[in-house]
Amino acid sequence: MEAIWTLGSKDAAQYSPLRQDTEADVVVIGAGITGLMTALRLAEAGQRVIVLEALTVGAGGTGGATGNLYSTLASGHAPLQRKWGEEVAGDVAKARSEAIDHIEALIGRFAIDCDFHRQPAYRVMADNDDKTSLDLNDEYDALVGAGLDVRIADDPGLPFETQGLKIHGQAQFNPLQFTQGLGRAACERGVVIHEHSPVREVNAKESVVLTDTARVSAPHIVHATHTPKGINLLQGGMLVFREYAVSARLKSGRYPEGIIWVLDPFHSLRSYRHAGERHLMVIGEKHKTGEHRGDYYQLLRDYLNAHFDVEAFTFQWSAQQYSSPDGLPYIGRMHGHDNLYMATGFAADGLVWGTLAGMLIADQIMGRANPWQARFDSRRLTLGKSAAQYAKENATVTKHMVKDYLGTEKLKEFDEVRAGQARVASVDGEKLAIHRTAAGELKVLSAVCPHMKCIVHWNAAESTWDCPCHGSRFDHGGGVIEGPAYQPLERRDRPD
Ligand SMILES: Cc1cc2nc3c(=O)[nH]c(=O)nc-3n(C[C@H](O)[C@H](O)[C@H](O)COP(=O)(O)OP(=O)(O)OC[C@H]3O[C@@H](n4cnc5c(N)ncnc54)[C@H](O)[C@@H]3O)c2cc1C
CATH class of the missing domain: 2.102.10.10 (Rieske [2Fe-2S] iron-sulphur domain)
Structure with a gap:
C-alpha cells in the first residue's frame, strides 16, 4: 500500500536495472536514506560507487517513515540514560543533532524540494496521575542532561487535554522526496544507481555481489538494507516489528503541528500539506513481525475517529523496524569481514541514524577518523x-x-x-x-x-x-x- 509521501513524488527519476558485469570502488546494496547518504559522501570524496536497489529509490523503510527528525529517540531519553548513563545519552543527542543539521545542509546545497521545516517535538500524556508526572520528570531531566532545549509543553493543537514536554529545534520533511533528491544529487556526483536489481548473493571472499543478471566487483561492499542480508550474528538479538499508519482529512481544518508523541497508549501524530490540502497522520499498533493478530488499520481509524472530526481517510501503509538488543544502532564493519559494512538496529529513529550511518561508513571506507565511530561500532560487545x-x-x-x-x-x-x-x-x-x-x-x-x-x-x-x-x-x-x-x-x- 502506498504511503502518503508518494503524493509529492510522482515525477521520480527511474534508473535501469544492472545488465552487465562491472567494477567499482564501493558497491552499496540498498537505495534508502542510509545507502544514498553513504554513496553521495563517497562520491564527493572521489570514489566510484554503484548502488543496487531491489525495488526503487526510497521504496523500503525510508518511504514508509513518518518524516520526523529528532535528536532524542521516540522511545525516550530516560530509558536510554538508565541503560547507558549520562555520557552516552548526551552523545546520542549530539550525534543525532549533527545528522539533522547535515540533512538540512544537503537540502540547501542540492536544492532538494522535500518540505523540510524546523518544528518542535512534543512528548505528551492525557492522563494526569502521579506515575505520569514521575515519568515526565525523568524524561525532562534526561533531555536537559543531554543538552536539548526542553520546556513544559504548550498546546500542540490536540482536541484533548494533555501535559508533557516540548523539545525545540527538531524537524520534519517528506522522506521519500528527500531520498529521491539525494539520489539525483548522488548521480550528479557520478554515482550509478540500478533499480529493480535485487542482490542474491554476496561473496565476501572474492568481494563481489551477484544479482540475477550480472555481478559487481568492488573492494568494499555496504549492506544498506535496513538489516544485513543473509545470516548474521547480530540478527539473533534483534527485535523486528511492524507498525501501521493511517492519514485523514479533517472537517474542522484544525491540524496539530509538530512531532507529537502521545504516550498513553503510544501514538505518533503529525500533519502534512500537499498541493494546498492537509492531512493528519497517526502511526501506531506496533507488533512483532509474523505475529499479525488484528485489523491494525481499523484500530488507527477508530483512534482518529474518536479524537478528531475526520472528513475522509486518505492513505494507509505499514513499515518495519529493527531494534538492537542494547538500544543503539550497529554501524560499520561486519564481524569477520573487513570489506563488508552494515547499518541496522535503528528502531523507529532510522532517518537520522541512517544519515549518521552514511557519514560513518563512508568515513570508515575512506580511512577518515570520525568521533562517533566507536560509539556505534557494529563490532562492539555489550x-x-x-x-x-x-x-x-x-x-x-x-x-x-x-x-x-x-x-x-x-x-x-x-x-x-x-x-x-x-x-x-x-x-x-x-x-x-x-x-x-x-x-x-x-x-x-x-x-x-x-x-x-x-x-x-x-x-x-x-x-x-x-x-x-x-x-x-x-x-x-x-x-x-x-x-x-x-x-x-x-x-x-x-x-x-
Ligand atoms: C512506521 C514507522 C515510522 C517511522 N518513522 C520514522 C521517523 O519519522 N523518523 C525516523 O528517523 N525514523 C523513522 N522510522 C524508521 C526509519 O523508517 C528506518 O529506520 C529508515 O528509513 C531505514 O533506512 P535504511 O536506508 O537503512 O533502510 P531502507 O529505507 O529500508 O532501505 C533499504 C533498501 O535496501 C533495499 N534492499 C533490500 N534487500 C536488497 C537486496 N537484496 N538487493 C538490493 N536492494 C535491497 C530495499 O528495497 C530498500 O530500499 C520509522 C519506522 C517505522 C516502522
Missing part, C-alpha cells in the same frame, strides 16, 4: 546490556520453530482454502503457504523461509507472508519484499 534481549529473542525463535513445525494442520484438498483466504498447511509431509486470491487464483509456495528455515505466517493486512524469526517478508507470489532473506519462497506445483 553483553550486560544485550543479554536479556538475546535470550528472549532466541527463545522466541525456538518457540516458533517448534510450534510451527509440529503444529501445522493437514490439508486434504486445496479447495479448502477459499477465495481471499491463506493458510499454512502440511500437504504430503511438506509445509506449504497456500493463498487463494480474491479473484480465485491459487498460489502455492513452500512455507519454509529461505533465510533460516522458520515457517512463514500470513499477514492479512498486507497480503504477505512474514517470517516471525528474523523479519523476512514475501509477496503472495513468494518474491522477497524485505528482511535478511536473499531468495524468494520456492514455488510449488498446484493442482488447478
Whole structure:
C-alpha cells in the first residue's frame, strides 16, 4: 500500500536495472536514506560507487517513515540514560543533532524540494496521575542532561487535554522526496544507481555481489538494507516489528503541528500539506513481525475517529523496524569481514541514524577518523546490556520453530482454502503457504523461509507472508519484499 509521501513524488527519476558485469570502488546494496547518504559522501570524496536497489529509490523503510527528525529517540531519553548513563545519552543527542543539521545542509546545497521545516517535538500524556508526572520528570531531566532545549509543553493543537514536554529545534520533511533528491544529487556526483536489481548473493571472499543478471566487483561492499542480508550474528538479538499508519482529512481544518508523541497508549501524530490540502497522520499498533493478530488499520481509524472530526481517510501503509538488543544502532564493519559494512538496529529513529550511518561508513571506507565511530561500532560487545534481549529473542525463535513445525494442520484438498483466504498447511509431509486470491487464483509456495528455515505466517493486512524469526517478508507470489532473506519462497506445483 502506498504511503502518503508518494503524493509529492510522482515525477521520480527511474534508473535501469544492472545488465552487465562491472567494477567499482564501493558497491552499496540498498537505495534508502542510509545507502544514498553513504554513496553521495563517497562520491564527493572521489570514489566510484554503484548502488543496487531491489525495488526503487526510497521504496523500503525510508518511504514508509513518518518524516520526523529528532535528536532524542521516540522511545525516550530516560530509558536510554538508565541503560547507558549520562555520557552516552548526551552523545546520542549530539550525534543525532549533527545528522539533522547535515540533512538540512544537503537540502540547501542540492536544492532538494522535500518540505523540510524546523518544528518542535512534543512528548505528551492525557492522563494526569502521579506515575505520569514521575515519568515526565525523568524524561525532562534526561533531555536537559543531554543538552536539548526542553520546556513544559504548550498546546500542540490536540482536541484533548494533555501535559508533557516540548523539545525545540527538531524537524520534519517528506522522506521519500528527500531520498529521491539525494539520489539525483548522488548521480550528479557520478554515482550509478540500478533499480529493480535485487542482490542474491554476496561473496565476501572474492568481494563481489551477484544479482540475477550480472555481478559487481568492488573492494568494499555496504549492506544498506535496513538489516544485513543473509545470516548474521547480530540478527539473533534483534527485535523486528511492524507498525501501521493511517492519514485523514479533517472537517474542522484544525491540524496539530509538530512531532507529537502521545504516550498513553503510544501514538505518533503529525500533519502534512500537499498541493494546498492537509492531512493528519497517526502511526501506531506496533507488533512483532509474523505475529499479525488484528485489523491494525481499523484500530488507527477508530483512534482518529474518536479524537478528531475526520472528513475522509486518505492513505494507509505499514513499515518495519529493527531494534538492537542494547538500544543503539550497529554501524560499520561486519564481524569477520573487513570489506563488508552494515547499518541496522535503528528502531523507529532510522532517518537520522541512517544519515549518521552514511557519514560513518563512508568515513570508515575512506580511512577518515570520525568521533562517533566507536560509539556505534557494529563490532562492539555489550553483553550486560544485550543479554536479556538475546535470550528472549532466541527463545522466541525456538518457540516458533517448534510450534510451527509440529503444529501445522493437514490439508486434504486445496479447495479448502477459499477465495481471499491463506493458510499454512502440511500437504504430503511438506509445509506449504497456500493463498487463494480474491479473484480465485491459487498460489502455492513452500512455507519454509529461505533465510533460516522458520515457517512463514500470513499477514492479512498486507497480503504477505512474514517470517516471525528474523523479519523476512514475501509477496503472495513468494518474491522477497524485505528482511535478511536473499531468495524468494520456492514455488510449488498446484493442482488447478
Ligand atoms: C512506521 C514507522 C515510522 C517511522 N518513522 C520514522 C521517523 O519519522 N523518523 C525516523 O528517523 N525514523 C523513522 N522510522 C524508521 C526509519 O523508517 C528506518 O529506520 C529508515 O528509513 C531505514 O533506512 P535504511 O536506508 O537503512 O533502510 P531502507 O529505507 O529500508 O532501505 C533499504 C533498501 O535496501 C533495499 N534492499 C533490500 N534487500 C536488497 C537486496 N537484496 N538487493 C538490493 N536492494 C535491497 C530495499 O528495497 C530498500 O530500499 C520509522 C519506522 C517505522 C516502522
